[in-house]
Amino acid sequence: MANGPASYLSVGSGGVPVLLLHGFAGDRLSWQFNLSALAAGRRAVAVDFPGHGASTLDVGAGHVRDFAPWLRDVLDALEIPVAHLVGHSMGGYVGRELALLAPDRVASLTLIASAGLGTPFDLDFLRHVTALRDVADGVACAERLFATPSPLIPRIGEVLHAQCRDPQRQRALRTIIETSFALNAGGGSPVDWSGISAPVQALWGREDRVIPMPTPDRLPPGAPFHIFDHVGHVPHTEAAGPVTAVIRQFLTTCDEAAGALSNPT
Template sequence: MAIKAIRMPKWGLAMEEGTIIDWLIAEGDAVAEGDEILEIETTKITNVLEATNAGQLARIVARTGEVMPVGAIIGVLTEGEVSEGEVDAFLADSPAVEVAAEDDEDDTALALQTVTVNGRRMNVAQAGSGRAVVLLHGFSGDHGNWLFAIEDLKGAARVIAPDLPGHGASEKDVGDGSLATLADTVAAMLTGMEVSDAIVVGHSLGAAVAMRLALDHPALVGQLALVCPAGLPGGVVNDDFLSGIVRAEKARDVKKALQLLVRDPATVSRDMVDGVTRAIRLDGAQAALGVLRDRMLDGADFAALHGALDALPPVTLIASRNDTIVGAPDVAALPDGWAVHWLDDAGHLPHLETAAEVNALLRALI
């Protein structure tokens, strides 16, 4: 006999509570480890909680619509013959909220710092220790797009997630907006942090920056992981999304653009829309994004990458069959030896939509 609590998870260090959107199973249903059991909305995004143990869902504690703090019991899972009374006793004896150790008592605490490189101020998030894993976000994003990856990887690596120039809390000056300029800025940041031979993970535009970084500063990059990358042969660039962000005047314009990123439009939460809306309203933000958009649509930087793919270090490519932003790369045009993983259950944001699957692939590189 075993009784285990299902608790509100902590997805990202900023998460304090979550809203129960929908239970995907009913009381009495059998559950296997890894099964999707309920949808939870955070201030960042709506995500699915997977079972960490097998058993039977004996009790739903938090119903649809309830807001629960991180660590609170939201359900009970049992194995073997367990009576209702035993479940009641388990709940009565369990703390309402499981308190985790304070983040500042170990080296996995997320630290934010501002560094100046190549005359540009950059906001950088760091957590953990060990080999460096550098996370580069995509167009109009910031380091918060990696909240699930940071939380998952920080116990095994030194995770470094900057806001790229023109994004987040970093300087809005993007220069000519070229991949080389962005990569040189990241290179200067990593050099100042005494990083070399890093695993560099890039999403979308960030993946193209990661490839340029590896080509122009090879000592800094030991491995690449490209998540729905922009700039590969066969790929596209969705101007509806890029210009939708650059021209957005109201939150509803931002929401319409963001819904292009995901397979299920309901994944885009109000807080996610509000966060991007606040970011692009900062002085110079949309002008900077406009420079980057024009450079991406021009395509010359991407074409230069195509002729140099053979010179890249080992590459893990994570691509989505439902990506309407950069499309599907032409795998036949890629160098031999690339490890290619296709995802079927996400759009352009698999590191948020199917975080567990992406994180498992990234952990395998460490």
């Protein structure tokens, strides 16, 4: 099981907080284009997972599901009794596991290009991200995350390459891949959503080349499914404005519904 300290960014106050969960090989700065807008009227927290950013490099056996109790401990440390979860890729996987583990701690779940739905994904890409030869190789990987050219790609490529130069981090990331992802790259049965009571929505880029769009049967019945044209695997970066607006509206709707249930007329 993952153990050790967490690194995070916290912005804003009030309301039901929103916890932002990055994808594999990302970090809390993945949310830099969303954080301030999501913090309008509520606290927004972006956390680094084990093996990522400045958090602990102890990923245990590498089971992504084991990040859920670690994340619950983070919520306890931050004195957050309940939060909206917004998870990108691997972060969506962890968010779903937390919603199963501690349903009373999760107000809603937003999945952005989420892993863990039993859909096929590009395992070779994940492995490549941990074995980059040089910065140019990192830039090539970053390009695959986007559907269209972006001025952000060179910097992301540099960051991806830099983390590969740290042997400890490289081992942690490879452990996660081989334990949690390698056996399921071809897909599997649809997940069972019966244990999750929180409202769920999904957001996806139509041109995602890492985790292609799932069929609706992979999501809870009736869950909103927002598809963004000309967008790849990082919708919250490539289409930050529209994606953030959709998330904010969903959080507000969930808060209003919860308030109506707790204060029936």
